[in-house]
Amino acid sequence: MESSMEIATSDRGLLSQILTRLSGPQDLLSASMVCTTWNDVLTQAAQKLTVRSRAFLPSLLPRFKHVKHLNLSQCIDQLQDEDLQMASESLNSLVILSLGNPDQPQECISNLGFVGFVNNCTMLENVALTCIPNLQDSGIEALTRVCKGLSAINLVNCRNLSDDTLESLKNCDNIIELGLKGRFGFTPSGLIKIGENCPTLLKFSLELEPSVDITLALQSLATHCRNLQELSLQF
Incomplete structure (x- = not known):
């Protein structure tokens, strides 16, 4: 026995x-x-992998290739482009990505490194990016273009993003959740594109600097996003 x-x-x-x-x-x-x-x-059952230091990536990634959610938002050190490349090559069925946090801006990740990541992870559906100062409009454009199933985007304090990022949202046919918080290069006229390009939105949160007028953005949402169920605004 x-x-x-x-x-x-x-x-x-x-x-x-x-x-x-x-x-x-x-x-x-x-x-x-x-x-x-x-x-x-472990590899079959694990759905989420939270990595708190880049030092763990080389040993963890080969063992958890079935992970659908990669959480890098709690990293205590600076991630490098090669870390993203390693992750994207190992986790090609990734669905959810959380990257960066307010207390640890990821200043060593380049826009090119992010583009390379999304080009390998085309099954992404939910992406949260916080304090990625080198991220540019072309990075978000690549994300929205290659990830056809993208349904949720949350951006926090990615200061180099401009109205072109909002224009690229037209690539998302099924986006239902969008969050924009903190400092960006958005203009009042550019914010109109949110409603025009995202008529499928169900949930939208907006928290920008007080100097940014969002009146036109709200009018656009009211006109185009008829199925909106949750709206959060903070000034």
Whole structure:
């Protein structure tokens, strides 16, 4: 008769219930190296991978290729273009990306590096980008053009983005959620494009600098976004 330990280390259903409760990257890596069974269970069950340091990426990415959600918003160090390239080559079925946070602007990620990432991750549906100072309009244009299933975009303090970013939203046929918060290069006339280019919006949040007049933007939303269910405005 199998011992309780043997059952615990071989029963895939039980293992899945236990191992998927691990959250720390070091714990995940350690568990995946116990044996082939544990590694298989983790890689098949894991849907979200949160990485808090770029140092973990080389060891984690090859073991978690089935991950659908990559959370890089809690990284304590500066990510590099090669980190994004490594991630995009390993996680080509990625659906959700969270990158950057207000306390740790990712200043070493270039626009070209981001474009390379999205060109490899064409299945992205939900993207949140926070404090990526080198991100440019062409990066968002690439995102909206190659990721045909894109349905949610949230941008925070990406200061080099201008009205051309809002124009590129016309590439999104199924966008239902859009969030814009902080400092950008948007103009009142450019904000009109949100309503014109995103008639499918269900949820929209807007929090810009007080000097930016959003009157025309609201008029455009009222005219074009007839299915809008949630609107959040902060001044």
